[in-house]
Amino acid sequence: MLDVHRLMLLRELSIRGTMAAVAESLQYSPSAVSQQLTQLEREAGTPLLRKSGRGVRLTPEAEILVAAAAKLADTLERAEAEVKASGTTVRGRVRVAVFQSAALALMPAALTTMAASHPDVRVEMVQKEPAEALQQTWARDFDMVIAEQYPDHSAPWLPGLVRRDLTSDAIRLAVQAGRDVPDLAATADLPWVMEPPGAASRHFAEQACRVAGFEPDVRYVTADLQAQIRLVASGNAVALMPDLMWAGQEPACRLIPLDGLPRRTVFVAQREAGLRWPASIA
Numbered sequence: 231m232l233d234v235h236r237l238m239l240l241r242e243l244s245i246r247g248t249m250a251a252v253a254e255s256l257q258y259s260p261s262a263v264s265q266q267l268t269q270l271e272r273e274a275g276t277p278l279l280r281k282s283g284r285g286v287r288l289t290p291e292a293e294i295l296v297a298a299a300a301k302l303a304d305t306l307e308r309a310e311a312e313v314k315a316s317g318t319t320v321r322g323r324v325r326v327a328v329f330q331s332a333a334l335a336l337m338p339a340a341l342t343t344m345a346a347s348h349p350d351v352r353v354e355m356v357q358k359e360p361a362e363a364l365q366q367t368w369a370r371d372f373d374m375v376i377a378e379q380y381p382d383h384s385a386p387w388l389p390g391l392v393r394r395d396l397t398s399d400a401i402r403l404a405v406q407a408g409r410d411v412p413d414l415a416a417t418a419d420l421p422w423v424m425e426p427p428g429a430a431s432r433h434f435a436e437q438a439c440r441v442a443g444f445e446p447d448v449r450y451v452t453a454d455l456q457a458q459i460r461l462v463a464s465g466n467a468v469a470l471m472p473d474l475m476w477a478g479q480e481p482a483c484r485l486i487p488l489d490g491l492p493r494r495t496v497f498v499a500q501r502e503a504g505l506r507w508p509a510s511i512a
Contacts, residue, residue, distance in 0.1 A: 240299060308503045329363070331474045335478070336474075341353060360385055391499045397495075401488060401493065402486060403470060405468045459471070
């Protein structure tokens, strides 16, 4: 009989790529992970890992076991959710990954509501970029993720994750109040602030500028949208801003609609196996 715990370690290795990453995630030592996987090889009666440079790669036999471990993990998660759902009190822990503007605009009210209606539920929140957060939710580091999707820039789809749209908000050109800027094309000679390369918002902003006929002069790079707002409000830069940044407050900048009135979608994603978990449903 194959040991379930060791099967899950093998699945973790397939997800995280290295013994060190598995050890860090599970708070084991790399040698302990290696010993457990060596024992799993003995149980399976076949090699599961082959050396590849400084790391290892999974054999075809190991991939079969990883697929079985993934199905088993889903089954156990569904069973645990059903057991929790049979109780009369909603309790437990919910680990949420969320991007910055949602953390600022959506989470405070949501946390206040949860604390009042379900005081036995412990909500833990970590700010993460959507692509990374989706991957980590699929890997079971989080129970759910609140993520964003920009027009023509689809967020990653991962097997077993179920999405539900929460809201959408307009994306507008933000400039200093009183600044004479009629439209996006008029910012061709102005300094821009954007998120780091690879971010969906960066890709969207660059493409919008190129469609308008120019390459943006990106002088400032920061993932902190509050810092972006300060740079725009002080007249040092212009930027594209989603309306969610102004939830519950007056905009600190002048906002100019873009052609086509593009909108960003904010959605929540959870593993299908954990949808019945009472603390998550609450």
